[in-house]
Amino acid sequence: MLCICAWKDSSKSTFGTRLMFDTRRTLLLMALMVAPCNALADSAGYSALVARLGSATPTGAGIGVVQVESPLATDSTAYSPDVSQSEFTGKAVTRMNTPYAISSHATYVASYLYGANTSMAKGVSTVWAYNVSNWLTDNLKINAGVTLPAVQPNSSVRVHNNSWLASYGMGREVYDREAVRRMDYIMYRDGVLAVNGENNGSGSIRYPMMGDCFNGLSVGRLDLQHSAGVTASASDTPGRMKPEIIAPGSGTSYSTPTVGAAAALLFQQAQLAGAPTAGLSAMATEQVVKAALLAGATRDASWSNNAPQSGAQRGITAKPLDSLRGAGALNIDMSHQIISAAKENGNAISGNAVRSGAVGFGSFTMSAAQHLYWRFRVTRPTPTLSFVITWPRVVATNLASYTLANFDLRVRRGIRDATTLLSIEGDAGSASFGGGNVLSQSTVDNIEIVHMKDLQQGEYVVEITRMDSGSTAAQLSAAWQVDPIGFDTEGDVDGSGKIDSGDVSLVLLNLGTDDPASDVDLNGLVDSADVAMIILNMN
Template sequence: MDDALDFHHPWLSGNDSLGRPRRLASLQNSRGPGGIPLNTGHSISVMGIALARGANPGDLTGLAPDARYVTAEFFNRAQADVPFRHIFDAAGFLAENNVEIINMSWSWWVGGINLSYNGDAFNSNLMADYLAYARNVVCVVAVNQFQSHDRPTAPGSSRNVITVGGLDDSMERAWALQDHGPTLDGRSKPDLLGNNAAGAVSLSPEWRNGIPATTDIDGTSFAAPFVTGAAAQMLDFAKHTPGNRPRDHRLIKAILMTSATKVQDADGSIWSSSESQPLDNEQGAGVIDLQRVHEIYQALPQSPGNVPVPGYTFTTLTGTATNATSGRHIFRLGSPQETNCLLDITLVWDRPTRWQDLNQNFRIDSADIFSLDPQNTQDNLDLVLLRDGIPIHASRSTVDNVEHIHLNHLQPGQYELQVERLPVANSGPGEAYALAWHSTAPWIDENRRIEIARSTNTVQITFQTDTNSGTSYQLESMTTLRPTPQWTPIKTPAPRPLDSLRSQFNLPLTPEPQRFYRLIWHPDNQ
């Protein structure tokens, strides 16, 4: 969604690996010679970073070279002789074509500047928030760089989008020229950094003159498509890999932010946050790391209770934390095997936004408006990390719809995460949220320890009960570990609950001099 895309470029054309045309549909001008589009200088270099598929060794290849795409022109950067198109008509065309990701490498709004600074401009901020909230579109937005503004503008100031900044040419610091938070209402932006915003390499609008690619293009416009391409890879992975991985935009955002590695701010200062400010104002959560993304997303979703590290969940929290029986989810991580390691956690939820179809034609177009719903306001969720039952770190912003924790040099102990829902008027009975966590060291879940005791006639095997109601257990045994372990399932009655946290198998004593046991648990019948 930008100016026109010159999809005739050979690295954007052709079919995908399944033989389908890569370009699904286009809403843009064709006023150039031979029907080629005018007004193409920006979009081709932006989307080449995500979509390019070079034909020969050394050609440029983007992050999602097999992705299919839809183009919608509304921004006339070149001031070309092309028809005006309302931003809502472009958004409606994309929605009708069921796009899953929209790259927004631009800034545009109508109305007062403070609405743009606050993320409340209805014609781009609320439109983008609605597309994420109600249509489950991953909206990736450049934070932009305006000499006349010192903070993010619409739609980069939106809440439900992924706002992206970039690195300078050292690839170690946030780009000094980009806009950054806090927003006028005190929120952290950007959410993360894509890649370089100074000296990027991508497709050239001069490709017909024998210049297929270009270098040294500057702007956060060219950092955003790194995140767009990464999100496309994630959605493709979820669709074509066994397992029921959620593809919700909140989860995509949470995992990408959790993957991020911390760099330096433009002046060389280190990444910083506070309990009330979850992200660094210049770099957000840091620079995306696709290796870490895969480490998190390759696992299956978790439920509250004992969880592996890394991991994630997408679930709904009901009630409020003022009630001892609701309003709080607990995730027990276990303990790190190394103390010199990192732990990153991100919590994401939405601000509800509504579309008003004023002309009642059931499509988003220029006659419509977007607004907030006074009967469904933004929730306030907190994120707390505990060690051995004692809170050691928290992210408690009262204005953001993101919480983030970054810790290094972890101390030994049992760690757990708590997601808490605080009372907010007119926020409804519950809130859907995504939570992702990652560490640079392996973790041990001490709660999985098995205790074995022997009496005269029986063997008692006691273990921690998983809080997932659908968990099933299988006990196996063998008499020797060499040369090759041969585990045999034991047919036993269901384990006997000892209390709310422990259960026990009772087995008859066998005559062998030694016997090994292992317990396998299957959460939610997976």
């Protein structure tokens, strides 16, 4: 990863840049050259996507990409990928700043972002490359007062890659905040998703630019050798968790464009005629893509968002992300399934909410104190249920202030057709789920995640509550994945995989109780109606 430090010379009216070479970059590039590129795609779910879709697999075709690069320490003009390589045959790469020279770092980043042989977004054919030294001043317009950032070079641009780090330094944090604020303004205004690399090295220092963004994604590595932690006290809204996602790559310079390439595939899917995302604004689509990437991420047994697993606080967390893994590891196949599913925006009355399927998303607005509900009926023990919400911060046009809504995300058991909701927080929830969390209630992050493990049969109701008192409706996106094993014919009470006399016997044994596994019709009581439903679905 290249690190750029920018500073203001008080004797001049313009900003300059000072480049610092990170010696780890040499090792990083050497490691990249021996890493099989198809292995990186495989570990991001790409092989599964191709196996499922075949020739219909999206390639990022029609999606424009911006690549901002820190120039080499030895040549302040060396920011351009080497477009003469076969990776870039047929690619229109516009170098936006002159003069320019070839950068090996930029070339490798480009390979993972849109290369014909290495990237999953091999169909991306229009790219605009910038020297970060120029981009900060000419496009982001740092220290330009109320002058707004420049618009994208083309309306097709949806992905913005930042495989670099920067800070204006101690005592000049105001410029770091301004840079991040302006990047968030761009994402909200233009409907682009910025992917931003974390620093390399476990325990290494975090840099605010551009990983501190609210509306984009900060990216770490699968091997967890990256900076992690919370945004600093000098940032806008300190204490937000970073990174938000991890991905394959021998350094964050390359895991970052892998996430960018995945985003390009999802943007292409979102723009298809008749897609569930049809009719959404560019900003709302960008947030749905972000939500799908987060919800689709793989959360293995090591993933935890710090919810206690026993006691009165069991299942409750104020830290929505894993401290190292963020939302989890990039899985483009699952994210694609999510964004391709039906759009379901919940219901203000729990009992009126339709039962949702194993994957899906929503895009909607919520006012202060409003509640929305989704229902999930699992008919047998189910390994996982994950539900994610994310929302943007809205930067004012004077760039001096911003608004950020606050939401809580909770899951409860539903009975009597979800007209009655039962808390499963604390030890009482152990009869319903084996681990994870059922309440995510950060007061600073603009992401909340519920990740439940080992769910018992029954109905689970997801509730989003807007907690702040803002006077305007706030845009947010939801996305989810539930292990499909839970969606089967109702009546397999004993979990044998068959509906048979064993299920009838178990229900008869529990007649008159409120045993959730035997209460097939979810009316709150095990009775003859449950027996009748099993017999109806038998065999």
